[in-house]
Amino acid sequence: MDFRLSDEEAAFQEAVRKFGDRTLRPNEAKIDSEALIPPDIIQAMADLGLLSMMVPEELGGMGASAVLTELAAEEIGRGDSSMATAVFFLLEAGWGHILARHGQEAVKREVLPPVCQGKAFLGIATTEPTGGSDLAGMRTTSRRDGSLFVLHGEKSFISGVEEAKRMGGGHLTLTRAPSGGFNFLYVPTRTEGISTQRFHNMGRMGISTGGLSYQDARVPAKYLLGTEGRGFEYAMEGFSVARTFVAAACVGAAERALETGMAYIRERKAFGQPLGKFEGIQFELVDLWTQVEAVKWQCRRAAWLLDSYTLRGDTSHRSEVDRTVASVKLAAPQVAFECVKRAMMWFGAAGYTEEAGLERGFRGIMSYLVGAEGGLNIMRIILGRELLGKEFVPYK
Numbered sequence: 416m417d418f419r420l421s422d423e424e425a426a427f428q429e430a431v432r433k434f435g436d437r438t439l440r441p442n443e444a445k446i447d448s449e450a451l452i453p454p455d456i457i458q459a460m461a462d463l464g465l466l467s468m469m470v471p472e473e474l475g476g477m478g479a480s481a482v483l484t485e486l487a488a489e490e491i492g493r494g495d496s497s498m499a500t501a502v503f504f505l506l507e508a509g510w511g512h513i514l515a516r517h518g519q520e521a522v523k524r525e526v527l528p529p530v531c532q533g534k535a536f537l538g539i540a541t542t543e544p545t546g547g548s549d550l551a552g553m554r555t556t557s558r559r560d561g562s563l564f565v566l567h568g569e570k571s572f573i574s575g576v577e578e579a580k581r582m583g584g585g586h587l588t589l590t591r592a593p594s595g596g597f598n599f600l601y602v603p604t605r606t607e608g609i610s611t612q613r614f615h616n617m618g619r620m621g622i623s624t625g626g627l628s629y630q631d632a633r634v635p636a637k638y639l640l641g642t643e644g645r646g647f648e649y650a651m652e653g654f655s656v657a658r659t660f661v662a663a664a665c666v667g668a669a670e671r672a673l674e675t676g677m678a679y680i681r682e683r684k685a686f687g688q689p690l691g692k693f694e695g696i697q698f699e700l701v702d703l704w705t706q707v708e709a710v711k712w713q714c715r716r717a718a719w720l721l722d723s724y725t726l727r728g729d730t731s732h733r734s735e736v737d738r739t740v741a742s743v744k745l746a747a748p749q750v751a752f753e754c755v756k757r758a759m760m761w762f763g764a765a766g767y768t769e770e771a772g773l774e775r776g777f778r779g780i781m782s783y784l785v786g787a788e789g790g791l792n793i794m795r796i797i798l799g800r801e802l803l804g805k806e807f808v809p810y811k
């Protein structure tokens with residue numbers, strides 16, 4: 416067992432940290448208040464190779480490992496703790512990779528290079544107005560009509576609807592197939608018959624969330640990923656990847672909150688002493704740091720498991736992968752939220768101001784507690800299933 420990063424990994428981590436410190440952190444408030452990741456920041460990410468970095472080089476990516484991508488996600492979450500840039504990053508990383516693995520050759524060549532260059536957006540659309548946890552209950556349909564698929568239905572709470580409309584691009588979209596299975600299709604947002612709606616969120620303002628409505632929208636049949644009817648398994652593979660990066664971004668945001676908090680409690684005095692000397696505060700910090708370290712290394716192990724098995728099409732360690740990914744998606748947002756909340760409290764009244772720089776993380780991380788990339792209870796159900804057996808899944 417070797418926990419050291421290779422020289423290349425350490426150098427890349429350092430480069431992304433510098434990008435976070437010099438470019439994301441000074442722009443975090445602007446990204447949040449203007450509800451936009453500025454195009455020059457997206458371009459800078461593309462120049463660093465950060466967009467869809469797991470996509471093979473011949474399709475415009477870096478051909479990066481999940482471990483390297485996980486390291487980058489930590490740094491981006493640390494740089495922009497509002498989570499907007501992290502969401503942009505991890506959607507493209509996770510779902511670009513799935514398109515590269517299961518898409519048709521011509522479609523990969525059409526869609527992925529512009530995504531890697533920051534000229535188009537790629538996201539995921541599974542959630543519907545009737546619910547996101549019970550994916551098997553989804554209603555949006557896709558039926559084949561010659562060389563086309565015809566989509567009908569509605570998706571909601573989808574990240575990047577405006578970006579896909581503005582920049583071009585679209586979403587990998589899970590739909591019900593007439594056969595009873597699921598079709599997973601790349602659906603460009605600018606397709607005739609698709610309309611979008613932006614929702615008004617409380618956080619991670621720099622990336623849009625909204626609805627997509629398909630009124631007999633037609634897309635070329637070549638946009639189908641893999642085999643007709645088997646889309647659910649491709650989507651689940653993508654969730655394992657994306658959830659690992661969500662957790663990694665939360666780790667970065669948690670570390671940032673603790674750093675901000677530590678700087679404050681070293682300086683701020685009460686009763687003639689720095690706050691950090693009071694055990695009531697110091698021990699809180701120590702307990703949180705311990706939790707962040709534990710979840711960080713579990714995230715890196717999740718990424719290592721993906722590299723070692725899932726991304727090679729090896730399902731022999733599926734239970735271990737599912738357990739590890741669900742555990743980090745369950746723990747990391749809660750730990751991060753607690754870190755931000757506690758750091759805000761160490762600041763006292765100042766923690767309640769925008770200037771303290773903590774409330775954006777508070778609002779952004781909350782998106783992962785309420786459900787983005789899968790609700791916490793769904794992670795608990797996955798873990799319960801893996802620990803106790805399928806007969807203990809509390810629904811059919």
Ligand SMILES: Cc1cc2nc3c(=O)[nH]c(=O)nc-3n(C[C@H](O)[C@H](O)[C@H](O)COP(=O)(O)OP(=O)(O)OC[C@H]3O[C@@H](n4cnc5c(N)ncnc54)[C@H](O)[C@@H]3O)c2cc1C
Pocket residue numbers: 538539540541542545546547548549571572573574575616624782785786787788789790791792793796809810
């Ligand atoms: C900011 C944001 C961005 C998002 N971006 C995307 C996106 O890009 N693409 C996309 O497809 N979706 C996206 N989502 C939606 C997300 O995937 C869903 O929120 C999630 O799947 C939960 O679905 P739901 O919100 O409909 O809650 P529901 O499924 O209605 O569940 C409500 C609550 O009940 C809990 N629950 C559900 N079933 C059970 C059970 N059996 N036992 C115990 N508790 C249960 C859930 O954990 C949740 O807390 C986003 C959400 C947010 C907040």
